Amino acid sequence: MDTQQAAVATAAALVVIPFVWSTTRHVVTLVHEAGHAVVAVLTGRRLNGIRLHSDTSGLTVSSGKPRGAGMIATAAAGYLAPAALGLGSVLLVDAGHTAWALYAGLATLAVMLLYIRNWFGLVVVGISGAAVGLLIWQAPERVQNFAALTFAWFLLVAAPRTTVDLWAHRRRVRTRTTDADVLARLTFLPAPVWNAAFLLLTLAALAGAVRMTGLLT
16 A cells, blocks of 8 residues: 555545544634635635634634625635645645645644634644644654645545535524525525535545546556
8 A cells, every 4th residue: 555545544534433533523624714714815805713613613704795706705615625725735745745735734824823713723723733843844754745645635535524514414403504505695596506516526626636646546
């Protein structure tokens, strides 16, 4: 089993084993909220704060126009961010640029610290930043490659699962405050269509990573 295959196997275990997923899910939430935050800033909105909660939920608050393309992009970014980051990281590591992926992750976490507005979120971001920092400055190259690949594939596998969880949550809970419901209010498309779009796009990112890395050949 080569490094790529070992990373995929480890990543899958981090997603499919229930008691492990209850912890690793916090990392996905962190990336999810970072996606909202980055797109909010890129579309000209003002980022007010980010919260990460112990139940693996999160909240990113930004201010600006209540409707329009910027708000739609910001709302849509959360569920797509893990897949996008995972795909980008796989391609960077596969091209021999592991350091770029690690430093980009560390920089993002450092900026997030400025906007975290609760203690639990501060702990999650702080631990994540410390882990990335140790990889950069202490781990040998082969460990960096394996860790970066595992993280990338973890996000790629976890992204579709969170969209399935979203579907189950909307069927189980009557409150309509999810990203899909926010997008339904902002557009003419109902929430289930947005949920299905999230699922298809995250699966497409996973399939694209498998194809581009030649994992199945």
